[in-house]
Amino acid sequence: MPSRKYPFHVNVAETEDILVQSLSEILERCSSKALKNRQTFRVGISGGSLVQLLTRALVASKLKTDCWKFFFCDERYVPDDDNESTFNAYRTEMHAKLPTILESQLIKANTTISLDACACDYAARIIDEFGTSCVVFDLLLLGMGPDGHTCSLFPDRPQFQVHTEQLVIPIRDSPKPPLERITFTLPLINNANDVVFVVTGASKADVVKRVFIDGDKSFPSAWVEPTHGNLTLITDKAAGAKLLSSDCSTSLNRC
Numbered sequence: 001m002p003s004r005k006y007p008f009h010v011n012v013a014e015t016e017d018i019l020v021q022s023l024s025e026i027l028e029r030c031s032s033k034a035l036k037n038r039q040t041f042r043v044g045i046s047g048g049s050l051v052q053l054l055t056r057a058l059v060a061s062k063l064k065t066d067c068w069k070f071f072f073c074d075e076r077y078v079p080d081d082d083n084e085s086t087f088n089a090y091r092t093e094m095h096a097k098l099p100t101i102l103e104s105q106l107i108k109a110n111t112t113i114s115l116d117a118c119a120c121d122y123a124a125r126i127i128d129e130f131g132t133s134c135v136v137f138d139l140l141l142l143g144m145g146p147d148g149h150t151c152s153l154f155p156d157r158p159q160f161q162v163h164t165e166q167l168v169i170p171i172r173d174s175p176k177p178p179l180e181r182i183t184f185t186l187p188l189i190n191n192a193n194d195v196v197f198v199v200t201g202a203s204k205a206d207v208v209k210r211v212f213i214d215g216d217k218s219f220p221s222a223w224v225e226p227t228h229g230n231l232t233l234i235t236d237k238a239a240g241a242k243l244l245s246s247d248c249s250t251s252l253n254r255c
């Protein structure tokens with residue numbers, strides 16, 4: 001494993017129910033820690049399978065979420081009511097299963113303006129919500145694709161490594177459709193108190209090992225290295241298969 005300057009935890013969950021339970025526990029721990037000091041718990045969320053998994057974790061946890069705000073770690077540059085919109089996916093899923101979460105708690109991007117303006121506007125919205133440009137999320141929930149992308153930071157794209165002051169950047173050439181997106185930058189991601197990857201499916205087994213065990217920096221996910229927070233990896237059995245068979249299995253939690 002690469003030497004790390006931050007706490008790193010791994011859970012390989014035997015079943016999807018156990019994975020959802022791990023996620024519920026993280027939500028409970030991070031929200032209660034945040035709400036001890038402040039009135040709002042601020043969490044960054046991602047699309048893909050996380051939409052259903054997070055909704056299930058929230059339903060199972062029965063946590064009170066009225067002081068929570070949900071931000072989008074990345075968003076596809078499509079109208080709000082488009083089937084491709086991550087905001088729309090959460091709105092639909094939560095509306096049906098978590099009716100106490102109001103749409104106003106989902107801080108969405110304005111995709112009616114130009115792509116550049118959309119990224120700037122979303123950064124301004126975040127700064128406004130935090131009341132400072134030194135933005136520290138309480139929790140970021142990230143997915144990872146089989147190509148090692150996370151948020152909308154894709155391999156072989158120069159943007160993902162940049163040392164930028166920007167919190168949110170536009171992406172015009174995403175290899176995964178749609179082409180145009182906005183995404184949190186690495187400095188914003190790495191400034192969070194807790195960053196949690198939730199990765200499922202056998203197609204990710206190899207890249208999970210290459211990112212989290214080998215620390216292979218050709219994958220954007222391997223650049224997620226919290227400066228002061230914790231990094232947690234939760235996988236299902238299929239995505240974590242090569243972790244369990246590697247020499248590092250003794251340092252992993254199986255649950």
Ligand SMILES: O=C(O)[C@H](O)[C@@H](O)[C@H](O)[C@H](O)COP(=O)(O)O
Nearest residue numbers: 046047048049050143144145151
């Ligand atoms: O905008 C997107 O294209 C998705 O949000 C995408 O980035 C997703 O988060 C990962 O590909 C992991 O998705 P799965 O967990 O569904 O594999």
